[in-house]
Amino acid sequence: MAYSELRTTENSIKTSTQLNKKNIQNGNKDDFFARKQRLAQQRKSLPIASVEKRLVEEVRKNDTLIIVGETGSGKTTQLPQFLFNGGFCREGKVIGVTQPRRVAAVTVAKRVAEECGVELGQRVGYSIRFEDMTSNSTRIKYMTDGLLLREALLDPFLSRYAVIIVDEAHERTVHTDVLLGLLKNVQKARSQSSSQQCNTEKNKSHNNSAMDDNENSQCFSLLIPCQGRKYPPLKLIIMSASLDAKGFSDYFGGAKAVHIQGRQHPVDILYTLHAERDFLEAALITVFQIHLEEGPGDILVFLTGQEEIESMERLVKDRVQQLPEDKHKIQTVPIFSSLPSEQQMLVFRPAPSGFRKVILATNIAETSVTIPGIKYVIDPGLVKARCYNPRTGMESLITIPTSKAQALQRSGRAGREGPGKCFRLYPESEFAKLADSTVPEIKRCNLSNVILQLKALGVDDIIGFDFMEKPSRMAIVKSLEHLFLLGALTDDYKLSNPVGNQMARLPLDPIYAKSLILASEFNCLEEMLITVAMLSVDSIFYTPREKMKEARDAKKSFASQEGDHLTLMNVFRTSAEFLEKRKMSGSKDKTAERSLGKWCRDNFINSRSLKHARDIHSQIRGHVEQMGLRVTSCGDEMLQFRRCLAASFFLNAALKQPDGSYRALANSQIVRIHPSSVFFRTKPECIIFNELVRTNDDFIRNITRIDPLWLPELAPQYFAAQS
DNA sequence: GAGCACTGC
Numbered sequence A: 001m002a003y004s005e006l007r008t009t010e011n012s013i014k015t016s017t018q019l020n021k022k023n024i025q026n027g028n029k030d031d032f033f034a035r036k037q038r039l040a041q042q043r044k045s046l047p048i049a050s051v052e053k054r055l056v057e058e059v060r061k062n063d064t065l066i067i068v069g070e071t072g073s074g075k076t077t078q079l080p081q082f083l084f085n086g087g088f089c090r091e092g093k094v095i096g097v098t099q100p101r102r103v104a105a106v107t108v109a110k111r112v113a114e115e116c117g118v119e120l121g122q123r124v125g126y127s128i129r130f131e132d133m134t135s136n137s138t139r140i141k142y143m144t145d146g147l148l149l150r151e152a153l154l155d156p157f158l159s160r161y162a163v164i165i166v167d168e169a170h171e172r173t174v175h176t177d178v179l180l181g182l183l184k185n186v187q188k189a190r191s192q193s194s195s196q197q198c199n200t201e202k203n204k205s206h207n208n209s210a211m212d213d214n215e216n217s218q219c220f221s222l223l224i225p226c227q228g229r230k231y232p233p234l235k236l237i238i239m240s241a242s243l244d245a246k247g248f249s250d251y252f253g254g255a256k257a258v259h260i261q262g263r264q265h266p267v268d269i270l271y272t273l274h275a276e277r278d279f280l281e282a283a284l285i286t287v288f289q290i291h292l293e294e295g296p297g298d299i300l301v302f303l304t305g306q307e308e309i310e311s312m313e314r315l316v317k318d319r320v321q322q323l324p325e326d327k328h329k330i331q332t333v334p335i336f337s338s339l340p341s342e343q344q345m346l347v348f349r350p351a352p353s354g355f356r357k358v359i360l361a362t363n364i365a366e367t368s369v370t371i372p373g374i375k376y377v378i379d380p381g382l383v384k385a386r387c388y389n390p391r392t393g394m395e396s397l398i399t400i401p402t403s404k405a406q407a408l409q410r411s412g413r414a415g416r417e418g419p420g421k422c423f424r425l426y427p428e429s430e431f432a433k434l435a436d437s438t439v440p441e442i443k444r445c446n447l448s449n450v451i452l453q454l455k456a457l458g459v460d461d462i463i464g465f466d467f468m469e470k471p472s473r474m475a476i477v478k479s480l481e482h483l484f485l486l487g488a489l490t491d492d493y494k495l496s497n498p499v500g501n502q503m504a505r506l507p508l509d510p511i512y513a514k515s516l517i518l519a520s521e522f523n524c525l526e527e528m529l530i531t532v533a534m535l536s537v538d539s540i541f542y543t544p545r546e547k548m549k550e551a552r553d554a555k556k557s558f559a560s561q562e563g564d565h566l567t568l569m570n571v572f573r574t575s576a577e578f579l580e581k582r583k584m585s586g587s588k589d590k591t592a593e594r595s596l597g598k599w600c601r602d603n604f605i606n607s608r609s610l611k612h613a614r615d616i617h618s619q620i621r622g623h624v625e626q627m628g629l630r631v632t633s634c635g636d637e638m639l640q641f642r643r644c645l646a647a648s649f650f651l652n653a654a655l656k657q658p659d660g661s662y663r664a665l666a667n668s669q670i671v672r673i674h675p676s677s678v679f680f681r682t683k684p685e686c687i688i689f690n691e692l693v694r695t696n697d698d699f700i701r702n703i704t705r706i707d708p709l710w711l712p713e714l715a716p717q718y719f720a721a722q723s
Numbered sequence B: 001g002a003g004c005a006c007t008g009c
Helices: A021-025 A029-045 A047-061 A075-085 A102-116 A145-154 A174-195 A214-226 A246-251 A279-293 A306-320 A341-348 A404-412 A428-433 A448-456 A473-485 A499-505 A510-521 A525-535 A545-556 A564-584 A589-602 A607-627 A638-648 A710-714
Strands: A064-069 A094-099 A124-128 A131-133 A140-144 A161-166 A235-240 A256-260 A267-271 A298-302 A330-335 A356-361 A374-379 A382-389 A394-401 A420-424 A653-656 A662-664 A670-673 A686-694 A698-705
Touching (some): A029 A047, A047 A064, A064 A075, A075 A094, A075 A102, A075 A140, A075 A161, A075 A235, A102 A124, A145 A174, A174 A235, A174 A448, A246 A256, A267 A404, A267 A428, A279 A298, A279 A374, A279 A420, A306 A330, A306 A356, A374 A404, A499 A510, A499 A607, A510 A525, A510 A638, A525 A607, A525 A638, A564 A607, A564 A638, A564 A698, A589 A607, A638 A698, A638 A710
Parallel strands (some): A064 A235, A064 A256, A094 A161, A161 A235, A298 A374, A374 A420, A394 A686, A670 A698
Antiparallel strands (some): A124 A131, A653 A662, A653 A686, A662 A670
């Protein structure tokens, strides 16, 4: 295939010695000191090290600072240490650093603890869902941004923190965007609380005297809990890898932005001369072009989904047979999120000697997973993205062109260990037409959860909330209506008590949170806890292409005639009984867990999803018990449980049509039962469902049969007017 | 008889 001239994007800076994994495990004293010395050397050689004093000074001078740091600058690990040494943790205050992903929070915290020579969980720690590695002495705390949002519900002023660093802000996840808005309010309120004494007597009710103008009225509600208390100003640092700091700076009132040099090797970017019609074929040709003409080094190919990855794998294997025998040494390795972890791990294993590894990946390899040894990247310029239509309330996945930022992120994967090459399968003129950055997630998702959180944080005027980028009015109104129908909001759209408050405290989809509250009244909270935990995770059933029949039979053994909800519950309970038996018979916890892994494989269950569901189950159980909800079981009274499902998910009720499709009662939309449902063949007259996704058709998933007469009985406020 | 980018509480 023809490519245009090579172009060099970034300057090369030599990297220091790589870490030697072996030495970490060795408790040997010499190794310990050698490693310590090496760590210190590495720290000193980071681009950020030379500007330590200046950075600390800038943070002292500016309440908000934007830091643009390229990959490898060391900003995430070093800046918190600089600030700690600079005295920002006086009086027991904490430096919080947020990350969009759990793995990042954990690995960075471990690294920093080691650099500081302290035990993880002491001065340096991390906190993510299901795992808290912090203590009273923790001063540098890495955490996920979603977790900090949850913390804000309990401590609206984030009073423990002197500094909050929002890392990877350019990724613009929903959590990051909500957090930025919240932090802006907290910062404003805290600087006012320290400059202006709150008047405890006068401010019992909503009273604007503590604020200068209406624009500030939103942080007023945040002020209430701090009445009479004083807080030091909150230092805010927004760190981004994208070169465009202006958006963040503008949002924070013209905050100062500083730039820190990165340390990437140069990556040559090549474009095709013409637009390619078939990107799979173009990628295939490029793989072999690299294999035959370029030096050693592994290839990373970005594809849109599992299906493309699997067909690409077959194509490479077929095509390699046409080459002379001495050119056969290619090994393909797929990676995507729903792949079982053991198979995911294979991408990290070096290819056999003399072989070239070709990694076929979704955008899991863009940020979440860093694979060593990549020298070549092939980027067709496409990505599958979630879209939300607020009018229909429907989510869908569509393939769209990447943004420039995303293309840059992908090409950067070729320059982590040495100079690399990136082949973009489109002409350079097309690159110029790409959007600069990806549309923030908050503009393309259902907002019910976001709104419930904001309401619980005291933000009543959602439409007036100062989002960095405002979601559409329609999306906001739609979600407000939805929350109102669930009973989370009152007639004047305030958070209801106790229902709305309880729902906001549960880390679940609002509709699932509501179902738990209802279940305690229906005496089936035990069952509903299991159900919502199982509904909250990715697909539980795993169906490998080559073992379809076995997988289907395994699934049948769990199937319930009542529907998918009870089927999921059967899986959960059977696995729990299995684990219990193992532990009773004297197996250690670890051994029992391992045999659960085998049980999962035998039953074609995705063990990662099941583990996740078990974690959610125990976490949520703790929450509902704390709230004082009664956790009781309906035993064999499945009718009672199905009635509770109907009462919970009445917004998703549907009636069978003569042609076997269904009509959703809420909006008369015609939908079809997904083939993964137990009701794909035997179709009941009336059902409730949990998920509506558009793929080749408008499919509904997770379905239970109900009696249509229950609907007006259990949700009269909704169905009375309609019948 | 389908096919599910990726995170997160």
